[in-house]
Amino acid sequence: MVGATTAVGLAKSGLNVAVIEKHIPADFDAKQPPDLRLSAISIGSELLLRELGIWHHVEQMRLCPYKRLAVWEQGSTRTEFTSDDVSQPHLGHLIENRLIQLAALAELQTYENASLLIEPDINILNYQDEVRVSVSGGKQLKANWLIGADGANSAVRQQVGIGCTGWQYQQQALGIIINTHKAQQDITWQQFTPNGPLAFLPMYDGFASLVWYHNADAIKKLAAMSSASLKNQVQQYFPKELGDFDILDKASFVLTRSHAQQYFSHRAVLLGDAAHTINPLAGQGVNLGFKDVKSLLELLSEKGLVQNQSDIERLFTQYQGARRKDNLLMSAGMDFIYKSFNNHHSPVKTLRQLALTASENIKPLKKTLTKYALGL
Numbered sequence: 160m161v162g163a164t165t166a167v168g169l170a171k172s173g174l175n176v177a178v179i180e181k182h183i184p185a186d187f188d189a190k191q192p193p194d195l196r197l198s199a200i201s202i203g204s205e206l207l208l209r210e211l212g213i214w215h216h217v218e219q220m221r222l223c224p225y226k227r228l229a230v231w232e233q234g235s236t237r238t239e240f241t242s243d244d245v246s247q248p249h250l251g252h253l254i255e256n257r258l259i260q261l262a263a264l265a266e267l268q269t270y271e272n273a274s275l276l277i278e279p280d281i282n283i284l285n286y287q288d289e290v291r292v293s294v295s296g297g298k299q300l301k302a303n304w305l306i307g308a309d310g311a312n313s314a315v316r317q318q319v320g321i322g323c324t325g326w327q328y329q330q331q332a333l334g335i336i337i338n339t340h341k342a343q344q345d346i347t348w349q350q351f352t353p354n355g356p357l358a359f360l361p362m363y364d365g366f367a368s369l370v371w372y373h374n375a376d377a378i379k380k381l382a383a384m385s386s387a388s389l390k391n392q393v394q395q396y397f398p399k400e401l402g403d404f405d406i407l408d409k410a411s412f413v414l415t416r417s418h419a420q421q422y423f424s425h426r427a428v429l430l431g432d433a434a435h436t437i438n439p440l441a442g443q444g445v446n447l448g449f450k451d452v453k454s455l456l457e458l459l460s461e462k463g464l465v466q467n468q469s470d471i472e473r474l475f476t477q478y479q480g481a482r483r484k485d486n487l488l489m490s491a492g493m494d495f496i497y498k499s500f501n502n503h504h505s506p507v508k509t510l511r512q513l514a515l516t517a518s519e520n521i522k523p524l525k526k527t528l529t530k531y532a533l534g535l
Contacts, residue, residue, distance in 0.1 A: 160198070160256060161431030161448035162308030163263030167211045168456040170270040177300055178267065178275045179292070184257040187220045193366045194255040195334050195410050199225075199347065199442035201251045204449040208262075212269075216262035217254060221363040224249040229348035253347070253360050253368075256445075283318040286427040288468065303466050305427040308448075311417060313433035319424045325417030328438065330355050331378040333411045335369040335393070336362075340403040349440075350398055356440065357397050367404070369393065370439075372414075382411045414438055416490060422483060423475035426468070430455065435486045438493040447486055454481045 166178045185191075200208075208214040226249050231237035242249050267273050278294040283305065285291040290302040307315025316323065344361040355372030362368060371381065371393075381389060386406040393401070419434045431448030455478050459465065465474050 160259045160263065160445055161452060162306070163260055163267060164208065164211065164213060164449065165306060165308055165430055165452050165455070166273060167213060167263055167266050167270075168452060169459075170267060170273040171211060172456065172459060174272065176267075176270075176273045177302070178273065179278050179281050179294060179300075180275060181277075181279055183264070183275075183277060184261055187258060187261055189221070192407060193336050193362050193368075194257050195336055195368070195408055196256040197253055197360065197362065197368055198256055198259070198445045199251050199360065200254050200259070201443075201446045202247060202249070203453075204446050205252065207449050207453050208259075211263075211266065213259075213262050213266045216265045217258060220258045220262070221255075222258075223253045223343075223361050223363045224251070225253060225345050225347050225361060226250060227346040229346060230351075231348075232351045233353070249345075253362055255362075281314060281318075283315070283427075286319050287425040290426050303426065304471065306430060307427060307433045308430040309433055311415065311432040311436045313429065315427060316419060316429055316433050319427040321422075321424055321427075321429065322420040323417050324420065325415060325436070328414040328416070329374065330372050331375050331411055331413050332439070333371040333373070333378050333381050333409060335371065335389070335406060336408040337367050337369060337404040337406055339365050339367050339401075340405075341365065348398075348400075352396070359397075359401060366407075369397065369401075371396075378411050382409060416494065418487065418490060422479040423472070426471055428455075428475045428478065434482075435490065437486075437490045440493050443489055443493070447489060450485065451478075451482050454478055 162180075163178065166176050170176045205214060208217070226242045227239055228241075228250055229237055229239045240250065264275065267275065276294060280295070282293045283291075284293055284299070286305050290305045291299055292302075292305065293299045305315065305319075307313050307319070309315055343363075343365055344367070347358070347360050349356050349358040354374070354377070356370070357372070358370040360368040360370070371378070373381070381392060384392065389409065390404070390406050393404075393406075415436055416438060417436045419429055422429050422434050430451040432444065434451065435447065437444055437447070458474055458477050458481070462470070462474060465471055
């Protein structure tokens with residue numbers, strides 16, 4: 160998603176762009192069932208996608224706006240953020256990742272100065288005084304920049320020797336696609352329990368995604384259950400407001416945090432998950448990636464054509480300075496939430512309740528938190 164969006168922005172700026180992609184998602188068909196992998200796209204990310212001409216491709220497929228976001232701890236005060244708090248029509252959209260990628264690639268194809276290569280691997284031959292990479296069949300490409308937006312296991316990051324620090328959390332998560340028996344909903348919610356959060360994310364036409372956080376052994380057992388058995392478990396542990404539903408699909412995934420020790424090396428630069436991954440508690444991962452894209456494009460717009468070594472490194476230095484602090488702040492914030500809700504000592508629990516109550520009742524604080532999360 161982030162790489163394809165970056166490519167559109169660079170092509171729109173007039174640069175010649177080659178995108179090397181391992182796998183192109185299947186074409187959209189309205190009859191396809193919902194995907195397990197989806198993202199909460201903030202208003203800030205939506206504005207970027209609109210500006211780049213990508214959003215209207217998404218709208219031609221499917222998406223779900225949400226106007227409310229509720230957070231609470233089991234048996235305690237509920238905090239609810241609404242689009243009215245920030246005078247917006249919605250807080251964001253829940254969109255399948257595959258559709259965002261398809262939308263960006265569809266827009267990319269409208270540019271004659273952009274090309275798409277489907278290749279299984281990339282071999283970086285030079286990224287210092289020039290960029291040279293080879294792909295299958297011995298074909299080589301030369302460029303002024305090399306952009307690694309190739310995910311958490313970035314081959315670009317590894318081949319240019321940028322180190323990465325991080326860890327895997329003790330908890331894992333189970334994603335469950337359901338068809339609800341309720342009318343279409345405009346709220347996403349998350350209840351914190353002693354074993355981890357339970358989340359509900361509405362999708363189009365009454366479909367929804369549930370995310371169940373728990374220890375690795377528990378997630379393994381849940382993932383192995385039949386749909387009927389898993390439904391019984393969900394009904395037992397999830398809030399009653401979920402109502403009745405049918406299970407369509409499920410998959411487990413690990414939770415990791417990682418951060419590149421630097422965002423660039425010579426003529427190679429990292430964006431999105433290649434540079435940073437965070438705990439998905441607040442759905443900020445891909446939105447941080449889109450903030451990376453926006454920052455790089457804005458800096459490029461200010462500087463114009465950037466080709467020589469010193470100008471490129473100056474551009475990348477400014478980009479790193481603009482994004483690294485914000486990404487680390489969000490990562491630390493997610494870790495603070497994760498650790499505080501996994502601490503069951505009475506003083507910590509009391510502080511949690513005070514923080515949630517303050518978020519609900521202090522309107523300026525609530526508005527500030529909402530706007531920051533939305534990228535406004």
